[in-house]
Amino acid sequence: MKCVFLFGSIHHVMKAEKLLKGKGMEVDLIPVPREISSDCGVAIELPLGLKENVLHLFKENKISILECYTKADGREFEKIG
């Protein structure tokens, strides 16, 4: 199970990626899936297990997220925040 974070701007995505990679986390940038939004954009995908830790890091570093989804094996997304 994965977790997908959407941000309000590409700058937030880049800042978040840098922060998480700096912490040695396994993060992946993905195009925002069509199932979630028709807007053009990039999202961050990471293992669901890291979610709480990541949310904490975002808060600490004042990175605001727009939305958060879980991603099941196929392409099923569920909004969780």
Place this chain on the structure above:
Amino acid sequence: MVEIDCRGKACPQPVIMTKEALEALGERELILIVDNPSSCENVERFVRSQGCSVEVERKDQDFYLHIQKGKVCDEAKGTPKEKLKRVLVYINSHLLGVGDEKLGSILMKAFLKTLLDLEPKPFRLILINSGVRLASEGSDVLETLRNLSEQGVEILSCGTCLDFYGLKEKVKVGVISNMYEIAQSLLEADRLVRP
């Protein structure tokens, strides 16, 4: 069955009449009569370009073109896919677009990942100049390229470029190619996509 007599009409009149007849044609079949080979050829070429099937019958000095409009819809549906059989993606940088490098890198990654979800799939993806970095050790799109490769997309990296960047031993996906093959691919592709 509609029969249109274009004998005595000069080019491009027969083609225009054919076009009008095809557009107005409720029935699916049409016979067009012309009296010279060049009109016959022109009409034949035109109706084929419209996806119709045509058979030419010679009667004395005249040409009877049996045109089947029924094929229009059927073939028109198949045509785009048929034509798009050879979509070639040509990537000449590890970045997408001109501007900020970090952004360019993110966009390239997003582009390649998006290809995975879209149709038609390109038959081949050519990596040239710093584009070869994408298929080499340390690239963060290796997994995506591997998935594309599994879906039948051939991935070709320019050998000269790999050599230049010192990556010849570090190619992780696809094959090492040369300018002959790359230029040939560019010439033969039905559509070239340059992100």
